[in-house]
Amino acid sequence: xxxxxxxxxxxxxxxxxxxxxxxxxxxxxxxxxxxxxxxxxxxxxxxxxxxxxxxxxxxxxxxxxxxxxxxxxxxxxxxxxxxxxxxxxxxxxxxxxxxxxxxxxxxxxxxxxxxxxxxxxxxxxxxxxxxxxxxxxxxxxxxxxxxxxxxxxxxxxxxxxxxxxxxxxxxxxxxxxxxxxxxxxxxxxxxxxxxxxxxxxxxxxxxxxxxxxxxxxxxxxxxxxxxxxxxxxxxxxxxxxxxxxxxxxxxxxxxxxxxxxxxxxxxxxxxxxxxxxxxxxxxxxxxxxxxxxxxxxxxxxxxxxxxxxxxxxxxxxxxxxxxxxxxxxxxxxxxxxxxxxxxxxxxxxxxxxxxxxxxxxxxxxxxxxxxxxxxxxxxxxxxxxxxxxxxxxxxxxxxxxxxxxxxxxxxxxxxxxxxxxxxxxxxxxxxxxxxxxxxxxxxxxxxxxxxxxxxxxxxxxxxxxxxxxxxxxxxxxxxxxxxxxxxxxxxxxxxxxxxx
Numbered sequence: 001x002x003x004x005x006x007x008x009x010x011x012x013x014x015x016x017x018x019x020x021x022x023x024x025x026x027x028x029x030x031x032x033x034x035x036x037x038x039x040x041x042x043x044x045x046x047x048x049x050x051x052x053x054x055x056x057x058x059x060x061x062x063x064x065x066x067x068x069x070x071x072x073x074x075x076x077x078x079x080x081x082x083x084x085x086x087x088x089x090x091x092x093x094x095x096x097x098x099x100x101x102x103x104x105x106x107x108x109x110x111x112x113x114x115x116x117x118x119x120x121x122x123x124x125x126x127x128x129x130x131x132x133x134x135x136x137x138x139x140x141x142x143x144x145x146x147x148x149x150x151x152x153x154x155x156x157x158x159x160x161x162x163x164x165x166x167x168x169x170x171x172x173x174x175x176x177x178x179x180x181x182x183x184x185x186x187x188x189x190x191x192x193x194x195x196x197x198x199x200x201x202x203x204x205x206x207x208x209x210x211x212x213x214x215x216x217x218x219x220x221x222x223x224x225x226x227x228x229x230x231x232x233x234x235x236x237x238x239x240x241x242x243x244x245x246x247x248x249x250x251x252x253x254x255x256x257x258x259x260x261x262x263x264x265x266x267x268x269x270x271x272x273x274x275x276x277x278x279x280x281x282x283x284x285x286x287x288x289x290x291x292x293x294x295x296x297x298x299x300x301x302x303x304x305x306x307x308x309x310x311x312x313x314x315x316x317x318x319x320x321x322x323x324x325x326x327x328x329x330x331x332x333x334x335x336x337x338x339x340x341x342x343x344x345x346x347x348x349x350x351x352x353x354x355x356x357x358x359x360x361x362x363x364x365x366x367x368x369x370x371x372x373x374x375x376x377x378x379x380x381x382x383x384x385x386x387x388x389x390x391x392x393x394x395x396x397x398x399x400x401x402x403x404x405x406x407x408x409x410x411x412x413x414x415x416x417x418x419x420x421x422x423x424x425x426x427x428x429x430x431x432x433x434x435x436x437x438x439x440x441x442x443x444x445x446x447x448x449x450x451x452x453x454x455x456x457x458x459x460x461x462x463x464x465x466x467x468x469x470x471x472x473x474x475x476x477x478x479x480x481x482x483x484x485x486x487x488x489x490x491x492x493x494x495x496x497x498x499x500x
Contacts, residue, residue: 018052023135024152030064042270046482048100057135060105062113084197091134126198132158139172147497150178154188157224176496179228184249188220231262234401235422239264267401268482276411281383288476302388306372316345318389323352328395334447348373386411409475415439438475
């Protein structure tokens with residue numbers, strides 16, 4: 001290679017790398033309230049491993065722990081107009097890098113320096129209008145123009161609208177916008193006047209094809225879905241379900257219209273964090289090669305920690321969940337007395353609706369030594385339930401993807417799930433004739449159907465242990481990482497940006 005060619009090589013290599021900007025309202029480890037925070041953390045890391053350049057843009061909330069704030073570097077600031085009358089607001093950019101991913105946190109105390117990430121919808125609308133516009137302005141300010149801007153949920157759904165209106169003709173308008181639906185139930189619905197004022201978007205967007213839903217109200221998510229270059233959701237089954245009235249949350253016809261640009265890519269989990277072979281929060285680490293001898297050590301430790309009877313012969317069923325109707329808690333409540341057969345123990349971790357919190361407290365008192373309820377969230381306990389339980393319940397009414405069943409399989413804990421959304425896509429039902437499948441499933445949302453699935457799991461566990469252990473081994477060897485999903489996203493990015 002000549003000297004001139006050698007000098008040009010790094011520049012050519014740099015230009016050829018895909019540049020992806022993630023825009024979302026939460027990201028582990030800075031702030032996390034649910035699965036969105038996990039995806040915003042894990043998918044960029046997986047893309048970095050595929051030689052992409054990735055920046056994650058999120059708000060600098062006041063609730064972010066100081067240990068993360070102290071590592072942030074000031075990158076600059078500017079003033080940005082926002083409202084219908086053109087009020088200007090401060091935009092600061094604080095930056096850090098973790099494992100090759102650059103995180104740019106948008107600083108504005110007026111919007112982000114109080115409360116938790118989500119307060120009330122009336123206050124959140126201005127907050128996320130500001131955040132969506134500031135994210136694009138920050139990319140222009142930094143001079144870092146991505147191929148793809150990957151937006152997440154309704155809080156970032158105005159990005160495609162701003163990109164194709166207020167930012168048209170600026171450098172960032174060369175990017176293509178992908179909008180991912182993590183949970184369609186939350187949409188950013190408000191009065192037309194409220195959003196018109198705070199967003200400053202053109203009047204023509206406040207029509208039925210984009211933002212408008214009735215004479216008084218508009219829907220931020222609806223507008224973003226209309227103007228995004230592509231829509232993804234977090235499983236193939238959920239992509240089909242949300243086009244039906246049962247799961248579409250009022251947007252099913254809108255999504256059917258945009259079906260040509262809609263696809264589902266199932267989530268993965270961070271297999272460095274969730275790794276039974278290296279997890280320091282466990283009593284004993286184990287792998288698919290030695291779980292027969294070592295997983296039981298975690299079961300005993302879990303029984304001791306939770307005040308359950310110490311008995312290897314009993315089947316321990318775990319539940320780590322938000323305690324809400326969406327998660328199928330009404331089904332569990334309805335069948336709970338039938339679970340208590342003298343051979344079964346149940347461990348619950350989570351918070352949510354008071355009626356379910358109180359129900360599990362009641363069952364703990366009624367069945368001492370057989371039921372343990374921790375009405376809180378504790379990361380260490382969660383890890384130990386995944387490792388120490390024999391089976392894991394996820395009987396959701398709907399589940400866009402679900403991460404808990406993936407984690408359970410990673411830890412060799414057999415999932416019992418309802419066939420909906422990502423649960424259907426990731427858990428293959430047990431087939432005794434072929435010795436195939438990696439869990440137990442049911443379809444109809446009925447208490448009796450859940451009980452049948454649990455009893456089927458119990459039957460195999462207590463009477464056919466060889467096949468149970470083979471299922472555990474299959475679960476632990478299943479690829480639940482982000483690697484495959486990241487490649488699917490890259491294929492989509494390349495198609496949208498003209499690389500394919």
